[in-house]
Each structure stands twice: as structure tokens, then as C-alpha cells.
Amino acid sequence: MSGRALSFGMRAQAYERFRPGYPMELFDTVMEYAGRPIRTALEVGAGTGKATRLFARRGIAVTATEPDGDMLAELRKHVPASVRTVRAAFEGLRPGESYGLVYAAAALHWTSPEGRWSRTAALLEPGGVFASFGGPVHLADPAVEEAVRAARAPFLASDGVPSPDGTPPEHDMQWPGTELQRSEWFTDVRQSMIRRRLMMSARDYIGQLSTISAYLILPASEQEQVFRQITRVLPETVEIAADITVHLARRRYEQ
Template sequence: MTVPREQQRVFGEVAEAYDDVRPGYPAEILDLITAYAVRPPGSVVESGAGTGKGTALLRTLGTPLTCVEPDPAMAALLARRYDGDDLVTVAVSRFEDWTPPAGGVDLLASAQAWHWVDHTRRTRLAAEALAPGGVLAVFGHDFGFADDELRVAMDAVYHELAPEIADQPGRPVNTRHPGAFHPEELRGSPWFTDVEEQRVVTVVPYDTGRYLTLLSTFSPHRMLPEQQRSRLHGALADLIDERGGVVAQKLTTALWLARRLD
């Protein structure tokens, strides 16, 4: 009997590729977090650490960092990277099943992963993980295009070959996830205050091959039947090559910050 694949568990299938092509985070994100926190955190936990894209940023704080990652393959790669680093601990667990230390931590961060935490419980779980006055920092990239004409042409390919994952007018990409994060969860919460939103924009070029590898690390693409994904990626490759062989990926990195009430 074939066990159905879970969308949130497909990243381990391509852990090495994910680590290679997924973009990291600009230093400005950490600057914004530390400015908001006022004082340096004495302890940090990262939910959904993956292969360490957010971890690399958080590690520069120079404070004990616990990385909670449910996928064994992703966690194994992360553990190898920080093998021998006394400040980094990797816990193979869902955030929902992880037990925070007594008294909580000063900073709870999640990079491109908070939407995978149970949306009916995550705000309460975040509050339980934080010390009074502690900071929740949720951040992630919105992947867009610096070339609008290329975006329109690529949308047409998606609508033809994979309409189920194509962008729809007025529908943000992250709404494909049933647990998509909305700041209103924090603004209306009895446990958090001082909710802020910040954005940082960067542009990262990808040649055709690396761009297709990047697409192969996104769960909507991974959930497509293999033949359909192959046809889609082949058509996108032809389109990109016709237009110079480079996709200028416009990354809008959104950061949401909130403070645990005393």
C-alpha cells in the first residue's frame, strides 16, 4: 500500500538541492529583529529550521540556538553543518511536539516555515515558548520577478500546463497553504503586543538550470505528477532560454515581529 505524500514533508526529498539554491536572508532582517528586541536575546529557538537558511542569520547572534526541524533529511544536513558548534542544537521534531525550556526563550524565530505549524495552535504555542517580554520573529521570502514581461509569459505557461498551481488574480501565492500566516493572528492575540511588519527587497539572478532546480524545491511543484512537472519545467526552460537564460528573482522578505506580554 502506497503511503500518501504530505505536502509539508516533501522537502527532505530534495534536501541537498534546497540547501544549494534556496536564497538566504539579508542581514537587514537580523538588524530589524535586534533593534526591535532592544536587548540581545540570551536564548533562541528556530521553528522549521530546514537546512539552515534562517539559522545562518540567527547564529550570528552568538547565543544558544535550538533548531527544531521535523524532516529527518533536512535536520541531518543541518546537523552536519553545525557539527561541533556548541551553540547550535538540532531537535528533530514538529514545533507542536517540542517542549520549550522552563521559563521560555528570549527569541522565537521561523524562516519560511511558520505556515506549516498548526494554524489553530501556533500563536498559543509561540506564547508558551517565549519568556515574558520575549520576541516572536516570523519572516520569509515572497518570490516575484524583476521582469514583469517574463512573469506574464511564465504565468501563461502555468495556466496551460499546471493550472492547479498557477497564480490567480487577487490570490497571494501563500494562500496555497491552508495555514498561511496572517498578522491579524498576532494583533488579535491576548498574548502578544507591539506587532510590527517590515519588508526588505533584494534581487537574485538565477540561470535556467538553477531556476528549475529552485522550482523543484517548492512543495506545489513537488506535489505535481512527475510527467506533468517535467512538461512544465521543460516549457519554462524554453521560455527562459529564449529571453536570455536568466531569471531575475525579486525577493520581498517580509518580517513580522511581536512581543510576548508580561
């Protein structure tokens, strides 16, 4: 697991405060795809439990896994008591219990590609559902976005995470759907998008940036400088585009 993947724990409370949660529409999208009741779920890289709450509060028995102890401690403050928590990286999970749903919320790209899909399939019941969802947060106003990009440029060329398999952004099917389509373990791969626009103060937007791995791995002095430069070009309130790309697939029965 990369240094960027393990950089979030130092900002666990900020992650909880500033990262957007997940809407009911996402839950409905997963359940509609499943086509049957889901009683148990395993979450990969649960962070502070933003997605854990969405599923656990609707009667699903969620096991939330997270390798960072600080993130897991923050999660435990906010999720129902019914949630089982396990401190473990995805690669450290051992097949045993199987689940009706395995999902990852803005976390799958931090997992190792080696054995990713066979490991996921081993955690799923035959016919069980895999879901991955998330997406970058952008400023909705192109002029403000460009001003922030210019302010950031001396410190970071980009604050995004590149596609793990190199799929160009203009392709119809994005990662991990591309890998799922090639996997012998999964079928019925679907991709959809939930459009979201959110308003937040400039201060909260900077707080949200402070939870992004590209900034977290900068030296502290550079973090202060880049946030100061970005703050100077922001209006008091900003609109952000926080669209959620959802990938769904079903474990094959015959495997």
C-alpha cells in the same frame, strides 16, 4: 501537518543549494526591535538552516527544530557546532525551557493554527520576541513572469501558498500579523519589508522552483514536463524579486 509541508525532505540538497539565504539586514531588524541582547532562540521548521546560520553565527544559542529527517541532516552539515538540533514538529514541542526569541523562516504557514499562539508564548520568556519572515520569489520582469505563468498553467494554476487566514494581498497588515494582532498573548505587532533583487541563471531558477511544494507534489512525469516548458520561455539569466516580509511581536509580560 500537510503533505506539502512534508514534501521538502526529498529535495533537501536542492533546497540548500537553490533557496536564497537571509541577509544581515534581517538580523539587524530583529535585534533593533528586541531592544536588548538576545542570548537564546528557538527556530520553528528550520529546514536546511538558512536562517539558523544568520542568528547562530552572531552569538545566539539557537535550538533548531525540524520535523523532516533529511532536512535536519542537511542542516547539520552547514550550521555551527553550537546549534542544538531537535527533530520535531512545532506541535510536538513541549514547554520547558523558554527563549528570548522564537522565530520561523518561511515555515509558520505549515504549522497547525490550533493553539499556535499559546504554544509560541509558552516557549518565550515574558517580553521575549517572536519573528516570522519570508515571502514568495517572483521574476522581476513582468513579461517573463507572465510567460512562466502561461507555461505552468496546464499543470498548476498557482505555485504560491494562499494566506492561511484569507487576508487579501492588498491589506496593509498581512498574515501572521493579522493573527498576532488578535492574540491575547502578544503586543507591539509590527510588519516591515526588506527589498531584495537577485540575479541567477535560468538553470538555478528551475532548481529553485524544484524546491517549491506545489511542484514537489506533482507526479514525477508532470514535474519534468512543467520544468521543460518553463525552461523554454526563460532567458539565460533572470532577475528575481525575493523580498522578505518580516512580522515581529512581543510576548506580553502579564500573561
